[in-house]
Amino acid sequence: MSDSGVGPRLDTQADTRPDIRFERLADDAWLIAFDAPVASIIDPETNARVHALAARIRAAAPGWLRDLVPAYATLAVFFDLDATDAETARDWLHAQSLDDVADAQASASHVIEIPVLYGGAFGEDLDAVAAELDITADTLISRHCAALYTVAMIGFAPGFPYLSGLDPSLALPRLATPRTRVPAGSVAIGGAQTGIYPRESPGGWRLLGRTPLRLFDPQRASPSLLAPGDRVRFVAIDDDTFARLGPDA
């Protein structure tokens, strides 16, 4: 059954659209890759197209659809091998992808406000980050709160949002040595992105503050506070508000 001559087109196919590619991710999954203007950087327009296509596929809800994973410039589609075959699924997905640009423009997302207590014990790196950027901590906070972010994807851990839209002046490399323990709710910057740790875990991002909201709870009807494609804004709060909004309040 083996094929020692592994050809370059073994698990891809030529498409009529030059800017998307279908790759086999697993026996039961296709990866749809969008060509971004610069492949290695995070491009908001490409990401919007990913979310638009994901929304279109989810709305159509073919019976064989098992999972749909939007990421920065790629979309994974998991299918039920007992209900379809890979080629049928790919042809259907390809047809859906032909008009995604219009969707991207039409898609409206709601804005979710995330309250954050910045600095102090809850944002251990705030002062160091401000010093490194040569700005005051207040300026750092106001710039972090000013932006309207997009949940580019969720990953790393259940409910962990990768938020695009960070003010470029706040981009910072990750810690050389990751922390072994980052508390749940930590709001952090990693490279050109910002994110929130849903659960205590190791992590290498710079900690600015903490939200009292519970990002992920498998017992809730909507387990994740945020979904891919959602818009997010951070709102600075004080200790009292944090205590009032906290999970034990």
Place this chain on the structure above:
Amino acid sequence: MSRCAWHVIAPGALTTVQDLGRVGWRHLGVGRAGALDPASAALANRMVGNPPDAAVLEITLTGPTLALSQPARIALCGAGIDARFDDARTGLHTVPGGRPVDLPAGVLRLGAIRSGLRAWLAVAGGLDVPRVLGSRSTDLRGGFGGLHGQALRSGDALPLGQQPALDPLEPQAPAWWVALDTAPPNASPIRYVPAGDLPARIEAARALATRDWRIDPRSDRQGLRCSGAPIVATLPEQISAPVAPGTLQLPPDGQPIVLLADAQTVGGYPRLGHVISVDLPRLAQLRAGDALRFEAVTADAATLLRRKCDAELARALFAVDDRLRHA
């Protein structure tokens, strides 16, 4: 008919509650989890009269010691495991695998796995832990599902579903047994479909099949780490993209990783392709230090092998039904 729980006297090396996994939540970062060999879990379930997605115990390396306050019907599938039953009245009995075994109240001692790494234990009525996000599987990284979101611990109470009426005087098992005809993991290469677009990636994917690998001790349900002569490749920087159970990743150190059922949902390492689904259960039986080789196949070949494997499971399930009917 009554409900009961098993008392965990000792947990074993890593014993988790698993079913066929969690589907429909990957977009929120929730992985599949589930038995690393779904066919063995389904077969064990069939032997005790359960549906294929009933929750079972996945046993790794050494098994747990469990106190049964009431009789139970169990079945063990997967790797061969030393299993004994300590009955207060009749002493120590060997518990055979690959068939239903009726046990009186007593202590079930699951010892070392003899060859391979993992076995699956089904009990009539299933393990009655709550479904979380549609599944009873343990999500070890997320800390939910299964029994309290973690591996078994000493002192745990493992709840069981509706128990059949049984009252064996001592362990009772039929003489027949049924097993899946699975090639041992090191008998033949693990097959993968190479990723193929960029020349550098094609070359790196091809290199996987050209050398001998060993299983690194840091392997777990999330990923199987291979060690060997590193694959040196100049691959373009990749922004995080979805991954799946079976995805072959190449970290900068050139030592490939095969993602398994507990794989995260997205990853940033370059992908070399994916191990075909029929060979993932074989990977579940590899121990640290075991040798393995890879062989490239086409996606079409993977489909044919999948059908063959489904037919093999159907044959085994039929054989179980047939023997139970004529018991």
